[in-house]
Amino acid sequence: MATHALTVDDATYQEVRDQRLLGFLFFLISDVIIFSSFIYGYIYLRSTAMAWPPPGIEPAALYMAGVNSIVLFGSGATMHYAMEFFKHGDKRKFVGYMIATIILGLAFLGGQAFEYFNLLHAGTTWPSSIYGAAFFTLTGLHGFHVFIGVIFLITVLIQAQRGTYTQQRYFGLTAGALYWHFVDVIWVALFSLLYVWK
């Protein structure tokens, strides 16, 4: 695939790249619609509930989630720097920032697992209440996206190390960066809704 991609002329590559980019953005928009549906469901359930969370249900810890959010947001910043260093031909810093992004992504997932453990231990489970169902569905869906994103980033890092991408042709990296930023931005909405909204 890499060899084939490098044999097309620049004008053809640019055209194909633009089409791929548009297709990828449509994919992200479809994902936004999926999250929007769940978020709408959460807002509806919450606004019609007598008390939120229901009495006797332990809510998720706010400050732990704040720290975990910063871990994920930090990974967005390192991803951006990785892209910039790749564009400027600094492979060593690119690899360093990509690894940092992957580690921060895994740390976020670890933080989420820790949060789940605490909530389950406190009796807040998926079937225990509508709060638990909504919380675990939304954060679980997002966590799954982060997990896929980590695999995506590991894949493009390996491809970059193998020389699949050049300073002129790096669509896979662009897609990886856009996906990771998307995962970050969705978390801004989820953090505000699930933890901050009183």
Place this chain on the structure above:
Amino acid sequence: MDLDVVLRVIAFVGAVVVGLSALQSLIAEWPKKGLDDHVTKVMLALLALGCVIVIFVAFGIFPGIAGPTKG
């Protein structure tokens, strides 16, 4: 020291560092004209907004449903 205070300090310091990085990246990205560059600008701006929200949480301005005494 209370765990909540430690978490709030970490969240605040992290949010300031990441937020400033996002703003710096946004300023550097601003002159670029590609479609992916425009999307990246929106993403970085929202990332900075997320950091502002975390700063408000760290200061207790947004107490959240858990409340400042419940972690």
